[in-house]
Every structure is written in C-alpha cells, then in structure tokens.
Amino acid sequence: MRLSKATHFLARERERERERESTRFARNRGVPIGNLTSQIFSNIYLNELDRFVVHHLRPLAYVRYGDDCVVIGESEADVAAIRNTIQEFLYTALHLAINPKNDIIIPVKEGIHFLGTRIYPWGIALNRRNRKKIIRRLDTSNVSSYGGLIRAWGTKQEGREFMWRSLALIDDMIIE
Numbered sequence: 001m002r003l004s005k006a007t008h009f010l011a012r013e014r015e016r017e018r019e020r021e022s023t024r025f026a027r028n029r030g031v032p033i034g035n036l037t038s039q040i041f042s043n044i045y046l047n048e049l050d051r052f053v054v055h056h057l058r059p060l061a062y063v064r065y066g067d068d069c070v071v072i073g074e075s076e077a078d079v080a081a082i083r084n085t086i087q088e089f090l091y092t093a094l095h096l097a098i099n100p101k102n103d104i105i106i107p108v109k110e111g112i113h114f115l116g117t118r119i120y121p122w123g124i125a126l127n128r129r130n131r132k133k134i135i136r137r138l139d140t141s142n143v144s145s146y147g148g149l150i151r152a153w154g155t156k157q158e159g160r161e162f163m164w165r166s167l168a169l170i171d172d173m174i175i176e
Contacts, residue, residue: 042066057082079105126153
C-alpha cells in the first residue's frame with residue numbers, strides 16, 4: 001500500500017512539473033540567455049537593426065551587446081524619435097518587441113547602467129551588486145579575472161581592498 005501511495009504522489013508531482021514547464025515555455029520565447037547559441041543568434045538576427053540604426057538613424061552613439069543597446073542623441077526629443085523608429089523597425093522587420101520595463105530615456109549625466117557597470121561622462125564604475133558578488137565569489141581560481149575587472153572599473157580604494165583580500169586568500173592557502 002505504501003508503494004502505491006508513493007507512486008501516486010510521484011506521478012502527481014511529475015504532472016504538476018509538466019504543467020509548470022508548459023506554462024513557462026508558453027510565456028517565454030526564444031533561446032535561453034547565457035546559451036552560446038543565443039549570443040550568436042542575437043548577433044546574426046540583430047545585425048539588421050545595427051545597420052538600420054547606424055546608416056539610417058545616425059545617432060551620436062550606438063552600442064549593442066547581445067540584446068542590450070544604448071543610443072545617445074543630441075536631446076531627449078531626438079532620442080525619443082529614434083526609439084520610436086527602432087521600435088517600429090523591430091516590430092515590422094524583425095517581429096520583435098522591446099520590453100517596456102527596460103526601455104528608458106535618461107540624461108547621460110545620471111549614468112547609464114550597461115553590462116554590470118555604470119557609465120558616466122567622466123568614467124565607468126562597477127555596480128554595487130557586482131562588487132559584492134566579486135567579494136563573495138573570490139577564490140584562488142578567479143583572482144586574476146576579478147582583479148582585471150577591479151583594475152579596469154573599480155576605484156583605488158576597491159583596488160586596495162581587493163589586493164588585501166587576495167593576499168589573505170594566498171596566505172590562507174600557504175598556511176593550509
């Protein structure tokens with residue numbers, strides 16, 4: 001009797017899992033983020049957008065990495081017009097829509113959040129979240145990688161703190 005109850009329970013759980021998966025995949029489209037093919041496909045598919053923006057719209061600056069892009073224009077009105085044209089192009093030519101949550105216009109002086117950094121007219125800084133993640137994940141296998149990030153985008157104080165943490169890791173390794 002116990003076996004049949006357990007079997008019945010597992011069958012019910014499998015059915016629930018299938019329902020969750022089917023509703024999840026019904027809402028989401030495309031290839032999962034982080035997958036190498038998604039990076040390649042985004043570059044191939046969005047190449048048309050890049051060409052359209054650079055050759056037809058000609059903003060002051062345009063950068064795209066994967067599905068994230070930044071457009072810089074003379075004024076808020078210019079950027080709004082470019083945004084509307086891009087949205088129309090994406091919808092008609094590529095059958096894509098921009099997520100309204102991520103579609104914002106801000107003054108450059110406030111800093112642009114892009115690829116884990118804050119980009120200001122006077123420089124670039126790591127996001128607080130990424131700084132904390134680096135400290136949390138730091139070990140002997142990734143010191144050089146994280147060190148490069150801190151040297152490139154961190155402050156002098158963050159660089160000093162990182163060096164002391166790295167030395168403490170090495171010291172612990174020698175003691176053990």
